[in-house]
Amino acid sequence: MNYTLHQLQVFQKIVETGSITKAAEELHLTQPAVSIQLRNFQDQFDIPLTEVLGRKIHVTEFGYEIAELAENILTQVQAINGKTMAFKGQLTGRLKIAVVSTGKYVMPYFLTDFLKKHPSVELKMDVTNKNKVLETLEQNEIDLALVSILPPGINLEYQDLLDNNLYLVGSSAMEVNSHVKHEEIFKEFPLIFRESGSGTRKTMEKFIEGNKISIQKKMELTSNEAVKQAVLAGLGFSIMPLIGIKNELQTKQLKIIPVKGLPITTKWRLVWLKGKKHMPLPLAYLEFLKENKEDIVKKFFSDMGGKED
Template identity: 45%
Template sequence: MNISFTQLRALQAINEHDSITKAAKMLNMTQPAVSMQLKNLQDQFDVPLTEIIGKKIHITEFGQEIVEMSDRIFAEMDQIEQRMLELKGLLAGKIRISAVSTGKYIIPYLVADFLKINPHVEFSLEVSNRYKVLSHLQENSTDLALVSLSPEDLDLEHIVLSENHWHLASSPENAAKYQDLIERGAWDKIPFILREKGSGTRVMMEKFFKEKDIHIQSKMELATNEAVKQAVMAGLGISLLSNFSMSKEVKDGRIKLLQLEGLPLTADWKLIWLKQKKHPPAVKAFIRWIAENKEKVFKDHFEEF
């Protein structure tokens, strides 16, 4: 047999996309080049690796076995490369992190400071709502997750990074009007801008107002904290925002904080991972570094208002 890594990469990409065109784009190759790699690989087996169903290419059961073997081969190759760098004193590997929306203001600083001393480590960062972040953790498609509200039904380990404070925010032009309506209890006259369902901020907000027996009027729902913040600054309504997402805007007067008994809401920023998860050296090193340097990172890069 004369199987090449390029042939196996082509089969992996086709398996992922069910398309030679998309596989070619993923591999930065031409479509004919991917087709040729697949043909050269197929020529070495009497059993078909792929089949065409409804004008789409699919991997056969035997082909899937080859894909799974390929996954293991490339994982071993990555470990060999990582081990070589470790022996030279250079940590390497890939760290996958999923963060809730507000976490995008925090993660870059944690990653940047770590990379200054470990430049060969790669990071993959996905920002989503709390529901999706926790799903990725359970599906093992991420190594670590950054959340404020950690679930109680998962067996987790964690590091507490810092406190997260949520304030009721308004544009400066409308702040006095909304503050007066709040003090008069005229909540039906106050337009609220909400995060989408599944968001940790949405969970916190709904729980808080339900406990106070306050019925709020939803003006609109938006998918990210950044979108909510921009809507607040545009004067479309008020919302509950994390101090990490609006510290600059509060400092320069583009956002005003409204006063209400019980605010700000407080929860801990946590870096979490599954207890049974067996981390590679790079992830273990990052967890250890975070535990040792979290106070300095937050002191250097973030300021409370």
């Protein structure tokens, strides 16, 4: 056999993503290039690694075993590269972070300068729903996670990054009588919720229950972007994090509806399991944040009501 490390990397990524298209995106390659590497790799085995049923690629049982071995090989290669870079005095390795969906508007700004300073560091950032973030956190599959509400029942340590301010928001085209009491606003228009389990959803429900507000109509959507588009279209109001609607407020597509008790302020926090023994890379990143967080907040979030801690 004469397979290459590149072929191992391509095959392992196909198995991980379950798709040639997604593998190509994550590896920054074209689909034809990934398909060629897969074919060249598979030609070296007498037993099929994958099969195509309909338009979907499926990994065989033998393929999964090979993928597991490939991942082990790639991990060892990464360790060799890491040792080499360490002897040169350079930080290296893969930083694994899980981010709740709205956190995609926050996390990149706290990573840019660190990654520029350490070009040999790889980043794996999974932007997903809160339940998936907590699952990967509890299973110790990641180094750090970004959340806006600390989950109960999990012993965590954390570092505050930024205030998370939530306001009642509506389309600029929707007319709201400024003299109407805030309880009446919620009766007049549908309130759009995030899915159950979302941090934003929990914050909304706590506000509504605490103020004994009666909701006549509501709808539920599964992402912050979907909620934003629904509000833009005039389907209703929502209580949303300011961080995700900054551009729409500046272009006057959306407007904040003044309501007693709002904004609600939570914290964007980078969290990890209590007692976790961090490797040098995440330790270096946390130290970087301690030294640079204040400057990052001032540079990128000074107009968002962010406060340094």
